[in-house]
Amino acid sequence: MSRLVFMGTPDFSVPILRMLHEEGHEIAAVVTQPDRPVGRKRVLTPPPVKAEALRLGLPVIQPEKLKGSAELAEIIALEPDLIVTAAFGQLLPNDLLDAPKLGCINVHASLLPAYRGGAPIHQAVMDGCEETGVTIMYMVQKLDAGDMISQVKVPITETDDTGSMFGKLSAAGEQLLKETLPSILEGTNERIPQDETLVTFARNISREQERIDWNRRARDIHNQVRGLSPWPTAFTTFRGETVKIWKTEMAEGSADGAAGDITDIQKDRIIVRAGDGNSVAITELQPAGKKRMTASVFLNGSGNDWKKGERFV
Numbered sequence: 001m002s003r004l005v006f007m008g009t010p011d012f013s014v015p016i017l018r019m020l021h022e023e024g025h026e027i028a029a030v031v032t033q034p035d036r037p038v039g040r041k042r043v044l045t046p047p048p049v050k051a052e053a054l055r056l057g058l059p060v061i062q063p064e065k066l067k068g069s070a071e072l073a074e075i076i077a078l079e080p081d082l083i084v085t086a087a088f089g090q091l092l093p094n095d096l097l098d099a100p101k102l103g104c105i106n107v108h109a110s111l112l113p114a115y116r117g118g119a120p121i122h123q124a125v126m127d128g129c130e131e132t133g134v135t136i137m138y139m140v141q142k143l144d145a146g147d148m149i150s151q152v153k154v155p156i157t158e159t160d161d162t163g164s165m166f167g168k169l170s171a172a173g174e175q176l177l178k179e180t181l182p183s184i185l186e187g188t189n190e191r192i193p194q195d196e197t198l199v200t201f202a203r204n205i206s207r208e209q210e211r212i213d214w215n216r217r218a219r220d221i222h223n224q225v226r227g228l229s230p231w232p233t234a235f236t237t238f239r240g241e242t243v244k245i246w247k248t249e250m251a252e253g254s255a256d257g258a259a260g261d262i263t264d265i266q267k268d269r270i271i272v273r274a275g276d277g278n279s280v281a282i283t284e285l286q287p288a289g290k291k292r293m294t295a296s297v298f299l300n301g302s303g304n305d306w307k308k309g310e311r312f313v
Contacts, residue, residue, distance in 0.1 A: 002185045005080040007031040007088040009047045012166050015174040016086045016107055017049060021056050023178065028078040033089050034062045067093045082184065085139065086173065094141055104139040105184060107173040111151055112137060113194040115202035116144035121165050123202035124156065126227030128219065131155050134173040136180045138191065147191040150180045161226040205232055212236040212245065214260035214312055218278035222248050236312045246292055247284035255279050260312040268296040272312060
């Protein structure tokens with residue numbers, strides 16, 4: 001039996017860890033990020049992978065930073081045959097990459113060589129892609145640049161956002177790893193070099209990427225909102241205050257006015273003109289100091305004084 005170390009952090013990683021355990025692989029340790037304060041009350045909360053590892057009775061290691069740490073030496077001392085990572089959240093130092101005799105593999109949520117980096121799902125949705133996927137790949141020191149082993153494509157529908165795609169890609173990654181892992185452990189798998197001429201990057205989302213520029217095309221704004229929902233969430237400014245925009249739809253027809261103008265207020269949506277003359281319909285939002293709510297609830301409550309002709313900036 002091969003000896004594995006699993007490294008992952010968010011909900012995306014949990015089904016993959018669970019599958020490895022259910023398949024009977026020996027998991028010497030689960031490595032994840034430290035517990036972090038969450039919510040307004042800043043409650044110290046374990047990452048989802050830690051919660052699942054403890055439920056399964058697996059030992060957990062939580063390094064703040066791997067390079068040069070005591071936890072790094074601890075992982076190497078476990079002498080794993082293979083390290084499996086899935087959205088771990090830290091780069092692996094060279095001495096760890098070189099430690100397992102079968103190497104380190106990653107479950108990456110894109111069709112490499114597209115969208116190397118830390119936000120491949122967000123970026124694929126924001127770019128309006130109709131499909132993305134999962135790649136099982138060997139890890140090297142260069143970010144997401146190792147040889148590929150297997151891939152599976154996953155469609156992105158019009159109603160998908162980043163949250164729904166995390167779930168779909170996690171399930172796809174779990175199944176793909178389940179199918180691919182035996183050949184890796186037996187040493188019979190393929191190694192497919194990435195075509196460097198086709199590389200694109202999906203770096204972590206910046207605060208500026210979260211701000212809606214109403215001068216863009218309506219389709220681009222709609223994709224931006226989808227790509228940033230449910231986190232970190234797109235935002236705009238109205239009457240000098242920040243408003244988070246959770247959900248939009250494409251609105252039919254063009255409208256007069258300037259980009260950002262509210263051109264119509266209906267019972268369940270706020271219609272806003274974009275830079276190309278088309279419009280988006282805001283259907284869920286979160287005004288400053290309030291909870292997330294549907295546009296219908298908002299317009300029947302504290303938003304009933306919002307008027308046609310006012311402008312988002």
